[in-house]
Amino acid sequence: MSRSTIVIGAGLAGLAAAVMAVAKGDSVTLLEATPHAGGRCRSWPLAGESLPLVDLGTHLILRGNRAVHAYLARIGAQEGFVAPGPTPGALTMIGVEMGAEGRLTVPLGPSLLLKPPKPLTRAALFAASTLMLGGTVADRLDLSGPAGRWLWGPLTRSILNTDPVEGDARLLAAVLRQGLLRGAAAACPLVARQSLSASLIEPALTYLQAKGAHIRFTTPLRDFHRGNDRLTALRVGTGEIIPITPSARVILAVPPLAAQRLLPELIVPTESRAILNAHAVLPAPPNANETPELLGLIDGTGEWFLRRGARVAITVSAADSFRGWPEAKLSAAFRADLLRLYGSAPETVTLIWEKRATFAATPAQAALRPKMRASGLLNLRLAGDWTDTGLPATIEGAIRSGIRAAESWF
Ligand SMILES: Cc1cc2nc3c(=O)[nH]c(=O)nc-3n(C[C@H](O)[C@H](O)[C@H](O)COP(=O)(O)OP(=O)(O)OC[C@H]3O[C@@H](n4cnc5c(N)ncnc54)[C@H](O)[C@@H]3O)c2cc1C
Structure with a gap:
């Protein structure tokens, strides 16, 4: 009879853990609080638009991200990422300081x-x-x-x-x-060809379903029941109690504050930093089938501009200092950036704030990141980009933590 693994949280750490456990022959149950998978790494249609999905922020990975590529290979999604132009393998930075040309191409x-x-x-x-x-x-x-x-x-x-x-x-x-x-190949930045969900999330759900995993959305974990040094049961949002058999294992892959609510003794990073995203559709759409293009703007309001066809996604990282700005002021500033980069700007720009985008990667907060066995409970492992992965809060870190947690029992 196969052993069972219960994974809590269907972000990338939880998906990677579930994919690894099911691949090793475990019977897997994945519990997710919301109606969808992907956590902070997902996509959805903007209201009233027929264009493809927008991502919750532009996500870059590197070709050298080993855990990400192992995960993509496992779920059959190796083609989901592409090196963005205008010079694949290089960053194209724009700023008036560079004179008339205004751009610097930085080969990585x-x-x-x-x-x-x-x-x-x-x-x-x-x-x-x-x-x-x-x-x-x-x-x-x-x-x-x-x-x-x-x-x-x-x-x-x-x-x-x-x-x-x-x-x-x-x-x-x-x-x-x-x-x-x-090396240049490992350093090459990649973006999702169409969307984060199409590249990283949907193929994982298809893989898990094909392998018989039981995926339960809208099922938040509320409480752990413990006995001595083990978890004995889980209580989920509906009040249902899910017993944990002696051979079963649990992987907790929820954000840090959610993990601390479930395990009050756990030490976690408590500070976070925001990311501001803005989405715009250019009035004069270029060829929709061309390679995505990524530009870095060093003296604007937006920092990174990813254009896929007519749609441009603007990213501002560590954006907490913009939190007090009125929406109209932010939109006007982004429209000015778009005008400068593409020669045209739409009437409206859609702003999306992710207030707790990642933990604050300061030395003090990094020192609070727990190891995967930090709960001390024998049948529980922690996973997530905020655990002690050795990397900042990234897709690579999240997937690595999930794979390691699942592998720790094999
Ligand atoms: C705007 C933005 C831009 C980013 N850009 C990049 C980038 O360019 N490159 C990069 O590598 N990384 C980037 N990141 C970081 C990357 O998205 C994260 O590191 C990664 O998605 C974290 O995955 P996770 O599984 O650890 O956490 P999460 O994605 O937070 O997943 C946790 C899951 O647990 C669920 N959950 C919470 N509580 C419960 C509960 N009680 N019961 C059940 N489920 C629960 C949540 O709903 C969620 O689905 C970016 C993040 C943001 C927000």
Whole structure:
């Protein structure tokens, strides 16, 4: 008889754990509080629009993200990501400082260090080797020089979702090591070809269903029943009690504060940082079938602009300082950015705030991240981007944590 694994939370950590457990032959039950899977990594149609789904924020991964690619291979979704233009494998940064041309193409990987494009210098790039010493990014890197303005500042904010002044230097170093320093192929950024749900979520649900997993939406976990050093039952939103047999295992893959409500003794990162997304449809739509295009704007309001056909998704990371801005002011600022980048801007821009987008990647908050066995309960593992993955809150970290939690029993 197969062992059973109960996974709580159908974000990427929970989906990855469920996919791994079912692949190893476990009978899997996945409980999710909301009516949908994907958590912070999902897509939906904007009200009144017939265009494809929009993502809850543009998500970038690297070709060198091993856990993500193992997950995609397992669920048969390797084709779901694509290297965005205008120069695949490079970042295209825009800013008036670069003169008439106004753009800097930054190739990612070793060629950046060997032959940096002006005004970046080798000394400023090699300074990244000091990130391993710890502290904040601002402690280690000069953020006021060209490398700081064109590369380290934008990269830190988007990778850590935390301002470089307070962002954890070691967490940034972990991502640079894992992708950018492992060669141009590993460093190549990728975006979902169509949408996050189509690339990462729907194929996982199809895989789990085909393998007989029992997926229950709108089923929040409310409480654990414990006996000595084990969980004995789960109480879910409907009041139903789900018994946990002696051979069953539980993986808790919910956000940090939800985990702490269920396990009050658990120490978790409590501070978070917001991400602001804006969605716009350009009035003069370019060819809808072309490769997505990603532009970084260093002196605008929006930071990253991902265009898929006529639709542009704008991202501002570590956006808490914009929380007090009225919607009309934000929309006008984004429309000005769009006009500058594409020569046209729509009448309306849809704003989407994710107030608790990720934990605050400061050294102090990073020190609070628990290990997967931190509950001390023998049949419970923790997973999620906020657990001690060694990475910032990323897709790679979330999937890695889910896979590790599921594998820890095999
Ligand atoms: C706007 C935005 C942009 C981002 N950009 C990037 C990027 O470019 N690159 C990158 O790598 N990462 C990015 N991230 C981070 C990435 O989305 C997350 O790291 C990842 O999705 C976290 O997955 P998770 O499973 O750990 O958590 P979550 O996605 O939060 O999943 C937790 C799940 O648990 C469920 N849940 C909560 N409580 C209960 C309960 N009591 N019972 C049952 N279920 C419950 C929730 O509904 C949710 O489905 C971004 C995040 C945001 C918000």
